[in-house]
Amino acid sequence: MATIKDIAAKLGISISTVSKGLNGASDVSSEMRQLILDTAVEMGYTTKRMKKDAYKKLCVFVANINYESPSDFGYEVVLGFKQAASRDNWNINIMQLTKEFQAQEKYDTYMLKNGYSGSFILCLSPDDPWFEQVSGTKISTALFDSYIKKNSHVAYVGTDSSEGIEDAIDHLTHLGHTKIAFINGNRPSMVTEQRGEAYYDSMRAHQLPINEKLIAYASYHQDELSKCSGQIVENLLKEGATAIACATDMIAHQTIRECKKLGYRVPEDVSIVGFDDIPISAYTVPPLTTIRQDRIELGKSGYMALLSLMNHVSISKNLLRPQLIIRNSTEKVVDK
Amino acid sequence: MATIKDIAAKLGISISTVSKGLNGASDVSSEMRQLILDTAVEMGYTTKRMKKDAYKKLCVFVANINYESPSDFGYEVVLGFKQAASRDNWNINIMQLTKEFQAQEKYDTYMLKNGYSGSFILCLSPDDPWFEQVSGTKISTALFDSYIKKNSHVAYVGTDSSEGIEDAIDHLTHLGHTKIAFINGNRPSMVTEQRGEAYYDSMRAHQLPINEKLIAYASYHQDELSKCSGQIVENLLKEGATAIACATDMIAHQTIRECKKLGYRVPEDVSIVGFDDIPISAYTVPPLTTIRQDRIELGKSGYMALLSLMNHVSISKNLLRPQLIIRNSTEKVVDK
Structure with a gap:
């Protein structure tokens, strides 16, 4: 473990300057502070603050997902994490992780200068800085719905997407559907890839032609989703789809709206399955058949994984x- | 939750007979006891004994793997489980799970009549009864190295085999090897499948022809392994392999012996990589380059998964x- 002395020796500056830099004293320039922090990270230095129980701090970063309202997908994931971590007396800060913020701050440096022992990051995308x-x-970093290879300090926590899509396709085939469309989320995304592969595998498992x-790609973001979904849904229905599996509940709800606009009834003319089971899905017209992700437990799993990494x-x-939660947006296929 | 009364009503017998059957009283025939236990399992009945802290019991079943000596792969997995579970005051029994035993006893019934709240099963194979x-x-059942679809009471715990094989192939390609053979374990086995797929994926990722x-299949069992490995290794060397990745350390050690018999030096003529890092692998001649599975942590993970399921x-x-643990059984390829 590197000491302040090691950092000072490496940079050829005094120990007191290093100490001031690490503690953010005002008489050290911001450039010098950045250099000291970067060197500290590089040398594996941990501040004493991090080790003291009173300062035990974790950060939850939220990117590419809504979490502020109880109806948002991320809300309960963050809540579950906080519930589990609070029991162990951690102080937890929640940060919105915009691309601008990522461009300004380096991850390791930010964690070190703020005295965080570890973080839980929701939905980091491969194109995030x-x-x-x-x-x-x-x-120690736990990622929700994102996977990083070969780094033993990073864990991936999520729902088994493959089994979820398999449940959806199994349910639709039991209802007699064979022309099952799939509206996936946007790319690049590990979850999009997993769900796409699971669709192929499940269709093949039922000997259904692909x-x-x-197959279409929409978006996890409401704005983009509204723009693209009209044309997507029209194309799938023209192609003869009697059922549409969707990669999220938001896509499913938008799809139901588009079907209605085009004069198709759900579920009489077309069955729709979502993924997530967000709170509103039980109350829409019709209530949505979907694949539930237990978000509170996902948050708790995030903490358990992070705790393991820190140990x-x-x-x-x-x-x-x-x-699988069966509600009213799916029904037996009707021969036409 | 079913009661003793419900079981009595269903079978048309008295409550006291049900109670005697559940408690193994001698004046109830073994056939009647079996019927009562089977019905109790079917109706989801839990005995009071299970709920009382003093009788908290878990079972570890061990099949298809050695665990009795510290040099056995299973030893530390069982130990890690016991260490973690003992802290929560569980009583733990370890059972050898032979095919004969499985044929005599039903899983659910056995668990219920012995008052177990859950189990950890090592290496259950798809062809196990x-x-x-x-x-x-x-x-609640945690499985080591075995996966069951769509049962929310069963969890799978193991090492990420795909990443392990990728580490092995990456290491060998960095040493310049291109003719990399793979000796897998026996089938049917989920681990064999995973490692086989990972070999294909890793070779492709390095643009190496398959x-x-x-590619050969040996065995996880020493007896069968000794029988088949001579011919296997000879064939691979004739085919020009300069490196052999193995699905277990046992296969790797046997492969080294066969190479030596055939006049090949390890690592000068052929590089060998194992998988597991069993205790002897650091002390063999040459010490084995291998992929470590942290067995104590695997056992602890088994307990954490089981605890989650029970909750x-x-x-x-x-x-x-x-x-990846680099020792002396691998070396840079030599142009011939």
Whole structure:
């Protein structure tokens, strides 16, 4: 473990300057402070603050997902994490992780200068500036719905997407559907990839032919989703789809709206299955058949994985089972 | 939750007979006892004994793997489980799970009549009689290196095999090897499948051609392994392999012996990589380059997964990172 003395020796500056830099004293320039922090990270230095129980701090970063209202997908994931971590007396800060913020701050440096012992990051995307930085970090980091290879300080927590999509396709085939379309989320995204592969595998498992025209990509973001979904849904229905599996509940609800606009009834003319079971899905017209992700438990799993990493147990993946919730947006196929 | 009264009503017998059957009283025939236990399991009845702290009991079943000596792969997995579970005051029994035993006893019934709250099963194979029974169980069950679909009472714990094989192939390609053979374990086995797929994926990732003649299947069992490995290793060397990745350390050690018999030096003529890092692998001649599975942590993960299941959190998969351990059985390829 490097000491302040080692950092001072490496930079050829005094120990007191290093100390001031680490503690953010005003008489050290911001450039010098950045250099000291970067060197401290590079040399594996940990501040004493981090070790003292009174200052035990974790950070939850939220990117590419809504979490502020109880109806948002991320809300309960963050809540579950806080519930589990609070029991162990951690102080927890929640940060919105914009691309601008990522461009300004380096991950390791930010964690060190703020005295965080570890973090839980929701939905870091491969095109996020921090993705590469987290790939090389030595700070314990649990990722929700994102996977980084070969870094024993980083764990991936999520729902078993493959089994979820399999549940959806199994349910639709039991209802007699064979022309099952799939509207996936946007790319690049590990979850999009997993769900796409699971669609192929499940269709094959039921000996159903794959028609590439029945596969479409929408978005996890409401704005983009509203823009693209009209044309997507129209194309799938023209292609003869009697059922549409969707990668999220938000996509499913938008799809139901588009079907209605085009004069199709749900579920009489077309069955729709979502993924997530966000709170509103039980109350829409019709109530949505979907694949539930237990978000409170996902948050708790995030904490358990992070705790393991901080104790030098290198969790790679920690996945929860999805659960099929049958409501009224799916029905037996009608021969036309 | 069913009561003794419900079981009595269903079977049309007295409550006292049901009670005697559940408690193994001698004046109830063994056939009647079996019927009562089967009905209790079917109706989801839990004995009071299970709920009382003093009788808190878990069972570790061990099949298809050695665990009795500290040099056995299973030893530390069982130990890690016991260490973690003992802290929560569980009583733990260890059972050898032979095929004969599985044929005599039903899983659910056995668990219920012995008052076990849950179990950890090492290396249940798809051709084990209990595999199907565990697939349908409602008793919390954590499986080491074995996966059951769509049962929210069963979790899979293991090492990320894909990343392990990728580490092995990456290491060999960095040393310049291109003719890399792979000796896998026996089938049917989920781990064999995973490692086989990972070999294909890793070779492709390095743009190396796949030669099916460089892929062989040996065995996880020493007796069968000794029988088949001579011919296997000879064939791979004839095919021009300069490196052999093995699915276990036992296979790797046997492969080194066969190479020596055939006049090949390890690592000068052929590099060998194992998988597991069993205790002897550091002391063999040459010491073995291998992929470490942290067995103590795997056992602890097994307990954490089981604890989650008993608390109605349906863990699907809990995987740990493998770790490449470079010793002396691998070396740079020599141009011939």
